[in-house]
Amino acid sequence: METSHCAEIEEAEKIVEFEAKTELGPDGYLLAEMGDAATISRLLNELRVEERLDAAIGQQLKRLMLLKGLKSLSSDSSSLSSSAPLPRIQGPKEAA
16 A cells, blocks of 8 residues: 555656646756755855955965965075186286
């Protein structure tokens, strides 16, 4: 008896789902199925989170570029100091 009752419930659910899809259309049915996830306030909250994450990522990328630039400058100056000494500029020669 229980299996036939379960089958009847499943059949009724399929009929209701078909009617809802027909009435609302595929997009409307999808939105209705999403429930609270499809509200404007939820969307705005998600956009705020996304904006904060984008800003944080942007700040970290700027920091990384700054550090890479500083590292490049320091490696350039250290390579200059470790190579042969720079030639000295000679002053005027004394008259004899």
